[in-house]
Amino acid sequence: MASINAGGGEKKSLDLVIPLVPMIDMLAMMITFLMMTAVWTEIGRLQVAQAPSGPSDSVEPPKPTLQLTLTLTERGYLLAAGAESVEIPKKGEEYDSAELVKKLKAIKKDNPDQRAITVAAEDSVEYQFLVMAVDKCLESELPDISVTAAMG
Amino acid sequence: MARGNRDNVIVVPGKRPGKRLRASRVFGAKFGRGKRESNVELNLTSMIDIFVLMVVFLIQQFSADGDLLFMTEKIRMPEAAFYEQLERAPVIQVSQEDIMIEGALIAQVSDVAQEELWNIQRLEEQLRDHKKAFDALRMAGAGGEFKGDINIQADRQVPFKIIKKVMYSANQAGYFNINFAVNAAARPTADAGEASEG
Numbered sequence: 001m002a003s004i005n006a007g008g009g010e011k012k013s014l015d016l017v018i019p020l021v022p023m024i025d026m027l028a029m030m031i032t033f034l035m036m037t038a039v040w041t042e043i044g045r046l047q048v049a050q051a052p053s054g055p056s057d058s059v060e061p062p063k064p065t066l067q068l069t070l071t072l073t074e075r076g077y078l079l080a081a082g083a084e085s086v087e088i089p090k091k092g093e094e095y096d097s098a099e100l101v102k103k104l105k106a107i108k109k110d111n112p113d114q115r116a117i118t119v120a121a122e123d124s125v126e127y128q129f130l131v132m133a134v135d136k137c138l139e140s141e142l143p144d145i146s147v148t149a150a151m152g
Numbered sequence: 153m154a155r156g157n158r159d160n161v162i163v164v165p166g167k168r169p170g171k172r173l174r175a176s177r178v179f180g181a182k183f184g185r186g187k188r189e190s191n192v193e194l195n196l197t198s199m200i201d202i203f204v205l206m207v208v209f210l211i212q213q214f215s216a217d218g219d220l221l222f223m224t225e226k227i228r229m230p231e232a233a234f235y236e237q238l239e240r241a242p243v244i245q246v247s248q249e250d251i252m253i254e255g256a257l258i259a260q261v262s263d264v265a266q267e268e269l270w271n272i273q274r275l276e277e278q279l280r281d282h283k284k285a286f287d288a289l290r291m292a293g294a295g296g297e298f299k300g301d302i303n304i305q306a307d308r309q310v311p312f313k314i315i316k317k318v319m320y321s322a323n324q325a326g327y328f329n330i331n332f333a334v335n336a337a338a339r340p341t342a343d344a345g346e347a348s349e350g
Contacts, residue, residue: 020196027203034210042336043221044235045303050323050330072312121312127246128230128308130315131332138234139340147330149316 046134048147065114068107068142071150072121072133081107095129097136104140116144123149221305221333222255230308231337238333241301242282244275244318246310251318253278261314270320279325302327
């Protein structure tokens with residue numbers, strides 16, 4: 001048995017027995033609890049405002065920037081930047097989101113202060129495509145998103 | 153019955169070799185197995201290692217976000233990659249059939265779709281009640297500030313016409329910060345972005 005001289009001729013034992021049983025009990029209880037409360041799907045949120053009156057979380061004062069509007073129609077995207085507009089037609093049944101991101105990033109590159117974009121959709125557009133469009137705007141670093149109904 | 157037999161009324165079933173066979177060097181060992189030490193020690197070190205790894209993994213996976221929404225099979229939420237952490241706020245659920253607030257039925261989607269008006273009257277009233285309840289709690293000393301947050305948990309195939317009316321009703325009731333609840337998706341990698349550009 002290992003020992004150390006504690007002074008006065010006494011030898012103190014260095015051997016220590018760790019009580020494993022309560023530790024195993026605790027670990028088993030923790031595993032049971034965590035398995036019961038485990039959430040395997042991660043949930044998040046996309047924050048939007050309702051155009052035109054909805055406020056945003058932006059702390060910075062608004063700067064005069066480009067009027068950027070993305071409209072979702074049955075045919076595809078319609079991206080209007082100021083007076084110019086460009087149509088991004090659907091690829092089959094799917095919206096061409098890769099092309100949209102490319103165009104939004106190009107606009108962001110030309111206008112680094114641009115943060116705001118208005119996303120409009122026709123009544124028949126499915127919610128998942130609206131969410132996808134909002135997600136692509138966030139990917140293109142345009143965080144101040146307003147959602148409105150498409151006119152006409 | 154003989155007295156010697158009465159002591160062994162209950163016996164363990166199995167082969168019982170005779171004395172000579174048991175004493176045999178060749179065959180005796182075969183019958184001696186049952187007399188080996190029956191206490192087996194568990195290998196605790198590896199077991200505790202596995203337990204600790206499982207606990208660490210499960211703690212990493214732990215999330216209380218699921219409790220913020222009413223998860224149901226009727227609503228299949230869309231996916232998004234650039235999401236933020238979900239926060240506690242009144243939840244409006246929109247399935248392909250019903251519109252609910254905090255689990256209470258408000259209206260049928262088919263009825264709302266036929267309405268000409270933009271706002272859903274009952275939803276607006278319920279939201280106003282929620283806001284009043286929040287204000288009453290705050291007056292009573294509860295912490296927190298009204299930020300006008302609302303979570304919309306809608307099915308991915310619901311038409312925008314319904315979402316538009318829900319958003320408008322929330323806006324009319326004073327809830328301006330609208331959050332779309334989404335399932336988390338993987339963020340596109342830089343390589344994928346470059347490939348799509350090329």
